[in-house]
Amino acid sequence: DQQVKQNSPSLSVQEGRISILNCDYTNSMFDYFLWYKKYPAEGPTFLISISSIKDKNEDGRFTVFLNKSAKHLSLHIVPSQPGDSAVYFCAASAKGGSEKLVFGKGMKLTVNP
Amino acid sequence: DTGVSQNPRHKITKRGQNVTFRCDPISEHNRLYWYRQTLGQGPEFLTYFQNEAQLEKSRLLSDRFSAERPKGSFSTLEIQRTEQGDSAMYLCASSLWISGSGDEQFFGPGTRLTVL
Numbered sequence: 001d002q003q004v005k006q007n008s009p010s011l012s013v014q015e016g017r018i019s020i021l022n023c024d025y026t027n028s029m030f031d032y033f034l035w036y037k038k039y040p041a042e043g044p045t046f047l048i049s050i051s052s053i054k055d056k057n058e059d060g061r062f063t064v065f066l067n068k069s070a071k072h073l074s075l076h077i078v079p080s081q082p083g084d085s086a087v088y089f090c091a092a093s094a095k096g097g098s099e100k101l102v103f104g105k106g107m108k109l110t111v112n113p
Numbered sequence: 114d115t116g117v118s119q120n121p122r123h124k125i126t127k128r129g130q131n132v133t134f135r136c137d138p139i140s141e142h143n144r145l146y147w148y149r150q151t152l153g154q155g156p157e158f159l160t161y162f163q164n165e166a167q168l169e170k171s172r173l174l175s176d177r178f179s180a181e182r183p184k185g186s187f188s189t190l191e192i193q194r195t196e197q198g199d200s201a202m203y204l205c206a207s208s209l210w211i212s213g214s215g216d217e218q219f220f221g222p223g224t225r226l227t228v229l
Binding site (some may be wrong): 004034036041042043044046047049087091097098100101102103104105108 | 117128146147148151153156157158161169180187204206208209210216219220221222223
């Protein structure tokens with residue numbers, strides 16, 4: 001069964017607007033969450049992470065929010081840029097970023113100029 | 114370039130043949146991971162090493178798959194008697210793990226395997 005779920009396969013936004021990517025998880029043992037971005041023909045690139053002891057982490061245009069009670073996290077990109085167009089994966093781990101990661105299926109983000 | 118490198122980038126083989134992939138991690142990283150990604154799915158964990166020791170292997174990994182990291186640096190992933198279902202992107206990642214904390218994993222570009 002899918003322990004990490006990205007229920008929307010795609011999202012299209014206008015340049016300069018906010019992009020919100022959502023992720024849900026089912027395993028209560030997960031305590032570390034990461035977002036990766038992937039361009040075609042490249043490996044995933046780390047974007048931002050959050051530990052379960054926090055509810056928000058911010059890095060430049062990227063902010064991740066964690067709602068533990070709802071087992072839900074989201075990635076906000078503000079402002080969105082055409083170069084952000086890629087597939088975004090949500091991943092989770094039970095013991096931090098250096099343990100095995102469980103990935104969602106990914107969401108394709110398209111930012112239109 | 115000091116990132117994770119993988120060779121070959123593409124491999125086409127016939128069913129029943131053996132294939133071997135190589136991964137060179139970021140030099141100071143002590144952990145190395147293998148994942149597999151099929152179309153429309155996220156990467157799926159296969160196995161990982163800390164230095165030379167293989168710490169965990171996925172139950173989904175059949176006996177036809179074997180991975181090694183003999184000197185704690187590069188790693189190889191071998192698939193014996195390949196099947197068409199083995200066709201996928203094989204991703205390698207590395208990270209620096211220090212007791213009590215962990216760093217994010219850095220991925221290589223992957224090896225795309227096609228089994229005819």
